[in-house]
Amino acid sequence: MDDAAGTDFSTYKEIGIELVSPSTGIKYYKPVANSSSKPVVGMCFDSVDEAFEFYKQYARSSGFSIRRHTGYKFGGFDATYKSNKYEMVFVPFTCIDNHNRNVTVGAALLGNETADSYRWLLLTFLSTFGAPPQVVVTDQDAAMKRAIKDVLPRSRHRLCMWHIWDKITSKVGANLCGTTDFKKRLGRIVWDDSIPIDEFERQWPIILSDFNLSEHEWLGDIYNIRHDWIPAYYKDEKLSGLMRTTSRCESENHFFKKFCNRKSNLVEFLSHFDSAMEVQRYDHRKNDHDTRYTDAQLWSTFHLERQAAQIYTRTIFLDQQLEIDYAINNCVAMSTSKVDDFVLVEVKDFLQPCTSYFKVFK
Secondary structure, three states: OOOOOOOHHHHOOOOEEEEEOOHHHOOEEEOOOOOHOOOOOOOOOOOOOHHHHHHHHHHHHHOOOOOOOOOOOEEEEEEOEEOOOOOOEEEEEEEOOOOOOOEEEEEEEOOOOHHHHHHHHHHHHHHHOOOOOOOOEOOOHHHHHHHHHOOOOOOOOOOOOOHHOOOOHHOOOHHHHOOOHHHHHHHHHHHOOOOOOHHHHHHHHHHHHHHOOOOOOHHHHHHHHHHHHOHHHHOOOOOOOOOOOOOOHHHHHHHHHOOOOOOOOOHHHHHHHHHHHHHHHHHHHHHHHHHOOOOOOOOOHHHHHHOOOOOOOHHHHHHHHHHHHHHHHHHEEEEEHHHHHHOEEEEEOOOOOOEEEEEOOO
């Protein structure tokens, strides 16, 4: 949702200070406004509309515009952590911020883990955010699955790959997994998000046949739900590469356990929860600060790396920097040709013994 549409931007004036980084030349703008109209940490609003109006006035007085966006994209939730002496289940909702870090956008305490409890939870969550997430990742909990189907029918519900893969040894036998290459061969097609769907479906029965597992009931069951957990089936969907397991949710549980314990009463738990959230907010503010006001350490003189440092947040840039460094040291352009309005470049990767050539458009 874009609430900036229809706004008369001619009424806005540049009011602030333009600053320039001495080392990179990157310009950034520091708005200046009256103290009465500035947002401060800890402010509370009765509604999203009230908050939007406040920031709209702040933007107008500072010379910029704002947009309200309610379509958060990606989330997971996990309900395995009992956090207090009442044995209530703590359910944090975990999303990914622009630094590729976990961010808790909501949490609840449930008295039980029934489908009705999850329906109430998701309805409350949906009424707060106003729009469903595009993707939700959970384990194979049946109650969660029913609730998500009822309340979030437009969201893509994916199952955690790790929870399914972790059962392989117990389901087919430790001897088979330990003395043969069955698990290795199956893992190559399961975890490969670049394998074509038809190739996956061709190799799956071959592997099972080689180990006399064609009639294995559990393997048949997970194959029947392959669209919900095998990356090959959702690699073309939005945000497909961000999360394939609930490990981020479980990481959040571990994070909260450092602040809470099972003997806490509700008052103590909420106090500990607030402390945990403040730590998370501090980390996010620090990442924002590092991105805006510090300069990334460049490894080369390539314009591509310098441009990436200007475009991406710092944590994302560090990941991209590794890719750029790999390409600089291990890849070379072998030929170029004009194709319509594009330039086709054939690249050789010296560390790939088989598929050492690939083509890219620029």
